[in-house]
Amino acid sequence: MEPDRSLLGDGPYPVTGPLAILARVGFLGALGAIATAVLLPPEMVPQFARSGYLEHFAAFYVAGLLALAASPRTSVAVIATRLALFSVALESTHLLTGARLSVVIDHSVADFGGIAAALAPLAVARWRRRFA
Secondary structure, three states: OOOOOOOOOOOOOOOOOHHHHHHHHHHHHHHHHHHHHHHOOHHHOOOOOOOHHHHHHHHHHHHHHHHHHHOOOOOHHHHHHHHHHHHHHHHHHHHHOOOOHHHHHHHHHHHHHHHHHHHHHHHHHHHHHOOO
16 A cells, blocks of 8 residues: 555655645745845835834744745754854844844844744644653
8 A cells, every 4th residue: 555645644745746845945935035135225125014023033933934844854953053044144244234233133033033933833742742
């Protein structure tokens, strides 16, 4: 009997399946959109929420979810580290334009919050599996 390879089944899903490829494209698109929004002048970036910090949180929350879907074999710690380094690298570019360090740190904290919110359910699920 052949294993169940459907999306909602219990069997393995191929890494070359259409949804796996779509997850990778979506993740790269999210990273590109985040980088574009950070590097463009502020007046050219549309506002999606009243708070810039909420926008940073949401952007990295979505990027974290897409990173999990795009790299199912990569550990959660590695995904978190890579996203955090991406965040710090992007936010640091604001220092070159004369932004205050406190603003850069605040934006990075919002980014880290989004990353943590996206990855936390996996940590809780792994912890819960340890109990019978």
